[in-house]
Amino acid sequence: MTTITRTRAIAVGAFALFVIVCVWLLFIVLPRRYGSDPAPAAAAPVAAAAPAPSEARRIKATLYYVAEDGERLAGVERDVPYAASTAEQARRIVEELLKAPPEPLVSALPTGTALRALFLTGGDAYVDLSTEIASAHPGGSREEILAVYSVVNTLTTNLPAIARVQILVGGREVDTLAGHLDLRRPLQKNLRWTTSTAPPPSPTSSDR
Amino acid sequence: MLLRSLLALAVLAGLQPTAPPRSEVASYTLLSREGRRTLPVRVAGNVEMVALDEVAKLLNISVREEANGLVLSLPSRQNVVLSTSQGLASAAGRVISLPAAPMRDGRAWFVPVDAIGRAIAPTYGTKLELRKPSRLIILGDLRVPQVVARHETSGGAARVTVDIQPPTPHTVSQDAKSLTVRFEADALDAQLPGAIGRELVSAIRQGEGPADVAVDLGPRFGSFRSADQPGDRGATRLVIDIFSPSGEAPPPPPPVESLPLPEFSPAGSVRTIVIDPGHGGDERGVRGQAGTLEKDVTLNVARRLKTAIETKLGIRTILTRDADRTITLDERTAVANNNKADLFISLHANGSRRTSATGAEIFYLSLAEYGEEAARIALGESDAVPVFGGGTREIEVILWDMAQARHINRSAEFGKVVEAALREKLPTSPRGVQEAPLRVLVGANMPAVLVEMGFLTNAQEERALSGDARQGDIVQALFDAVVKFREALR
Numbered sequence: 263m264t265t266i267t268r269t270r271a272i273a274v275g276a277f278a279l280f281v282i283v284c285v286w287l288l289f290i291v292l293p294r295r296y297g298s299d300p301a302p303a304a305a306a307p308v309a310a311a312a313p314a315p316s317e318a319r320r321i322k323a324t325l326y327y328v329a330e331d332g333e334r335l336a337g338v339e340r341d342v343p344y345a346a347s348t349a350e351q352a353r354r355i356v357e358e359l360l361k362a363p364p365e366p367l368v369s370a371l372p373t374g375t376a377l378r379a380l381f382l383t384g385g386d387a388y389v390d391l392s393t394e395i396a397s398a399h400p401g402g403s404r405e406e407i408l409a410v411y412s413v414v415n416t417l418t419t420n421l422p423a424i425a426r427v428q429i430l431v432g433g434r435e436v437d438t439l440a441g442h443l444d445l446r447r448p449l450q451k452n453l454r455w456t457t458s459t460a461p462p463p464s465p466t467s468s469d470r
Numbered sequence: 471m472l473l474r475s476l477l478a479l480a481v482l483a484g485l486q487p488t489a490p491p492r493s494e495v496a497s498y499t500l501l502s503r504e505g506r507r508t509l510p511v512r513v514a515g516n517v518e519m520v521a522l523d524e525v526a527k528l529l530n531i532s533v534r535e536e537a538n539g540l541v542l543s544l545p546s547r548q549n550v551v552l553s554t555s556q557g558l559a560s561a562a563g564r565v566i567s568l569p570a571a572p573m574r575d576g577r578a579w580f581v582p583v584d585a586i587g588r589a590i591a592p593t594y595g596t597k598l599e600l601r602k603p604s605r606l607i608i609l610g611d612l613r614v615p616q617v618v619a620r621h622e623t624s625g626g627a628a629r630v631t632v633d634i635q636p637p638t639p640h641t642v643s644q645d646a647k648s649l650t651v652r653f654e655a656d657a658l659d660a661q662l663p664g665a666i667g668r669e670l671v672s673a674i675r676q677g678e679g680p681a682d683v684a685v686d687l688g689p690r691f692g693s694f695r696s697a698d699q700p701g702d703r704g705a706t707r708l709v710i711d712i713f714s715p716s717g718e719a720p721p722p723p724p725p726v727e728s729l730p731l732p733e734f735s736p737a738g739s740v741r742t743i744v745i746d747p748g749h750g751g752d753e754r755g756v757r758g759q760a761g762t763l764e765k766d767v768t769l770n771v772a773r774r775l776k777t778a779i780e781t782k783l784g785i786r787t788i789l790t791r792d793a794d795r796t797i798t799l800d801e802r803t804a805v806a807n808n809n810k811a812d813l814f815i816s817l818h819a820n821g822s823r824r825t826s827a828t829g830a831e832i833f834y835l836s837l838a839e840y841g842e843e844a845a846r847i848a849l850g851e852s853d854a855v856p857v858f859g860g861g862t863r864e865i866e867v868i869l870w871d872m873a874q875a876r877h878i879n880r881s882a883e884f885g886k887v888v889e890a891a892l893r894e895k896l897p898t899s900p901r902g903v904q905e906a907p908l909r910v911l912v913g914a915n916m917p918a919v920l921v922e923m924g925f926l927t928n929a930q931e932e933r934a935l936s937g938d939a940r941q942g943d944i945v946q947a948l949f950d951a952v953v954k955f956r957e958a959l960r
Contacts, residue, residue, distance in 0.1 A: 332824025403833065403908070404822050404831065441799065
């Protein structure tokens with residue numbers, strides 16, 4: 263009697279799992295591969311990896327830099343290479359943010375900082391930066407707040423799929439960058455640290 | 471190159487450039503029924519290490535070395551395993567983190583002293599206690615009360631206040647040159663001022679017996695009277711008033727702040743303040759154009775603030791570091807929690823890529839980043855110890871990690887008081903008190919703020935911050951804030 267019940271339970275469980283996998287394949291994996299990609303299906307990732315000789319497709323994104331007063335962040339609309347997936351787009355945006363910006367903009371991130379990896383789980387983005395982000399950081403609460411939130415606010419403002427951002431350093435979770443801001447958990451967008459003269463509205467920055 | 475110039479600076483200042491593996495550190499004392507024994511300490515990478523052999527001998531532990539680590543067999547028949555590759559231990563099925571991995575020197579192993587408190591003590595069987603601030607290891611059921619003595623003068627009288635935790639019976643007796651306070655205890659965990667050199671009291675020191683405190687009398691001693699009063703958090707406060715010979719200035723009832731009313735709420739007074747000079751050691755913080763280092767400014771101001779508060783207010787004041795050394799953020803918070811501080815002030819100096827940025831800033835913890843749990847704690851709902859599925863233990867851990875949530879309103883109030891006081895004396899950011907997820911504040915179990923005293927990256931402010939006058943203004947402002955905050959609590 264009990265064995266029969268158990269067998270039945272296993273069968274029901276297996277079937278449920280099968281259904282879930284089917285739904286996942288049908289609605290999530292396949293559409294991503296073949297669905298909304300406007301470029302020829304296979305070409306997009308390749309074009310992303312190798313710089314196209316001609317002008318590659320670009321999007322506008324709001325990147326956060328140190329504001330005039332040196333105490334807040336200011337959003338500036340800039341061109342960023344387009345990518346098909348959220349993770350890849352996030353990577354492009356952070357890479358752009360890490361580049362030395364044209365005058366008079368000042369980056370909130372230490373020069374020499376590189377993006378090691380970026381991955382998403384749920385609405386959380388994990389941004390793994392090279393150790394320069396901490397070792398070359400000049401220190402001070404204000405400067406640390408600006409560095410961290412230039413990444414957090416830039417990603418959450420441009421990519422609504424990203425709700426929170428955690429910064430990793432050299433592949434590891436860290437307490438802080440320079441002894442102040444708690445980086446042990448993902449951080450949400452925080453507009454307290456930005457100038458009140460709102461950044462030019464970007465197509466996706468309507469939340470919060 | 472940077473390193474070299476730092477080294478050169480350190481050498482110029484007559485300091486040792488880096489902490490050598492065997493720098494001089496006060497040893498620990500093991501107290502047991504058998505008496506006192508000394509456990510030497512060495513410092514490696516800013517972690518206090520003790521020889522495992524010695525610990526084993528003192529605590530009757532046998533040690534064997536295995537592939538995965540050092541296995542300690544305790545008298546309780548429990549095992550503790552210390553990983554040799556990282557700062558981890560396992561005891562009674564729990565994994566415990568330690569500040570460093572064991573180190574080998576020749577054939578001897580050295581382990582972090584925290585291994586005694588965190589890994590060995592909980593599974594030791596017999597009571598075993600590590601008191602880091604007082605550098606004591608207490609084995610067995612010994613009575614070792616904490617005894618903190620202070621000295622103040624007012625008019626022609628002197629007052630010695632001794633806070634005793636837990637309350638311990640004691641007697642005060644007088645002989646030719648001193649008063650002896652004898653406690654019914656096995657030893658004392660005492661913080662005594664030592665030499666004072668005043669006309670009524672010349673020193674307060676450890677007495678002859680193991681549980682004696684001696685108050686050495688000065689040339690103008692006439693008479694004394696002593697009384698016990700209820701102290702803070704169930705402690706006893708022994709107050710000894712010392713007068714010059716009668717005829718001169720009759721003993722007025724001692725005035726000033728010390729009216730130890732029984733307290734209605736434990737947070738209703740300020741007895742202990744912990745001041746945290748930001749950064750230190752290898753971690754120098756911001757460096758100004760002219761070379762001013764944040765870690766030096768914070769330490770200078772902290773020392774002066776301590777002196778001001780202790781001498782003028784008689785509040786016990788502790789620094790998280792009183793030297794140029796590296797300590798972790800957790801250790802800073804731990805100093806405040808372990809000393810049951812009523813206020814925590816972390817001092818910093820700011821930096822910005824734009825040299826135009828100026829002005830002091832005041833921060834307290836922002837809870838938004840810590841989720842609903844923190845909000846619940848802040849609302850006081852945690853006191854009811856909610857029955858989540860897993861029992862109470864995990865809940866306690868979470869509470870401790872976010873201890874600051876319970877004090878958030880007081881922290882905000884104190885922040886406002888600090889801001890107003892600073893604004894009166896020095897350039898202060900127009901933004902007022904701000905909230906941020908600051909790591910050093912999260913675990914603080916008392917009202918806590920972080921003060922950025924100004925921007926070292928601004929040439930003018932750097933000059934001011936490195937000078938006596940501005941530092942004095944900051945000290946005065948913070949002092950005023952403490953006075954105001956204390957009054958508001960009454």
